Amino acid sequence: MNIFKKKSVEQMLEGIQKTALKKNLKAKDIAAFGIGAVVGVGIFVATGEGAHLAGPAVIISFIIAGIVACLCALCYCELSTMFPVAGSTYSYSYIVFGEIIAMIIGWCLTAEYLVACSAVASGWSGTFVGILKSIGITLPTAFTASPSKGGIIDLPAVLIIGLITYILYYGMKESAKFNNIIVVIKISIIILFIFLGVSHINPSNYQPFAPKGFGGIFAATSIIFFSFIGFDAISTAAEEAENPKRDIPIGLISCLIAVTILYVAVAVVLTGMVPYQEIISENAVPGALARVGINWGAALVGTGAILGMISTMMVVLYGQVRVFMVMSRDGLLPKLFSKVHPTHNTPYISTIITGSIAALIAGFLPLNIIVEFLNTGTLISFISVSAAVIVLRKTMPNFERMFKAPGVPFTPAIAIICCIVLLCGLKLITWIGFLVWLVIGLLVYFFYGRKHSILQNEETSEDLDKVI
Helix, strand or coil: CCCCCCCHHHHHHHHHHHHHHEEEECCHHHHHHHHHHHHHHHHHHHHHHHHHHHHHHHHHHHHHHHHHHHHHHHHHHHHHHHHHCCCHHHHHHHHCCHHHHHHHHHHHHHHHHHHHHHHHHHHHHHHHHHHHHHHHCCCHHEEEECCCHCCCHHHHHHHHHHHHHHHHCHHHHHHHHHHHHHHHHHHHHHHHHHHHHHHHCCHHHCCCCCCCCHHHHHHHHHHHHCCCCCCHHHHHHHEEEEEEEHHHHHHHHHHHHHHHHHHHHHHHHHHHHHHHHCCHHHHHHHHHHHHHCCCCHHHHHHHHHHHHHHHHHHHHHHHHHHHHHHHHHHCCCCCCHHCCCCCCCCCHHHHHHHHHHHHHHHHHCCCCCCCHHHHCCCCCCCHHHHHHHHHHHHHHHCCCCCCCCCCCCCCHHHHHHHHHHHHHHCCCHHHHHHHHHHHHHHHHHHHHHHCCCCHHHHHHHHHHHHCC
């Protein structure tokens, strides 16, 4: 068997016809899905963490991170218009680099989406319990913490994932409507923070602007870049977009422009309101309002953080379900992952299994080490997409591209270099965790996927026909 065998465009399109998901997402739904994924924990937590490293120059860090994310997004736009399929980077890698690379990339996406959902659920639980405590309601630790933190189960985290799983199970159109409402509320609350905080800016807080120099700005960029993670989940919606060749690029670019503007604006206001050394990372944005006596605003922004995390969990869980579905459709995972509900037109079994795994991780496992390696998988998938654009311009120069990334090969090459630089800044424990995860994925492929691969079995059938 040729583990590097590539899938043709025709074979990819056949898989779409077999699954027959409903096409009911518009560009605004796709953009809202991206904003829902990206504007979550990052804007409320990472802003403070970045400020500790870069000082007020965290504003520059956000701009740099936004530019890198946009470079990667341009590559996603081109590939999503060429191949409007649900598998995102996994599907593109199957066509460009072959089956084994596609399996590795699919496994990297699993590390990103599944673990991210569990991690955000755990963060949501902590914030939710904290809000209840502030109004005099204290829940028992046994049911609000994982065993590693002295509890039995983190029940709020399990329940919120259960709710999101049900919404995704019920239907994509309904999920999009729910997400759109949350995104509108969340953006409104962030704009409210900017409006309330701008009058409390003290210009002296911007001095010194970059206390730790370029090194601090770079270190902050490495952290802040992960605040943009999630936009790639937009491309997994390609099969459910009404006009994917138009809606996906519009949704992607609109999402990143909006997110970058929001992040930079929050960073400007936050570092102007509070000296960077005094910003509390875990409660940066609400804490800044409370510091100047706007307690009602702090409570409202805290509520926005809760809603922000819900939409983030919804989108990353959605992305994971679609990746599992496409891998199953190709035979690399069991077929039950690609079964579509006859009424709701959603991959319901995959949704239930994925939600259950995410809930178990969030409820019982310590996430501090597990979360570390999701960044590795994300950056590797970004590198794969950028490299695929360069390769396809050579191997498929005449293929129709409704959107062409500008400046190829320089644009994707710069994106690759930026991702490699960020990878080099990760801790050793991160790489060890990722390599363990990668080995598990390769074992799944060699003991199951290779034997059940639709592509490999077609190759065997062709060989038999030649012999006969």
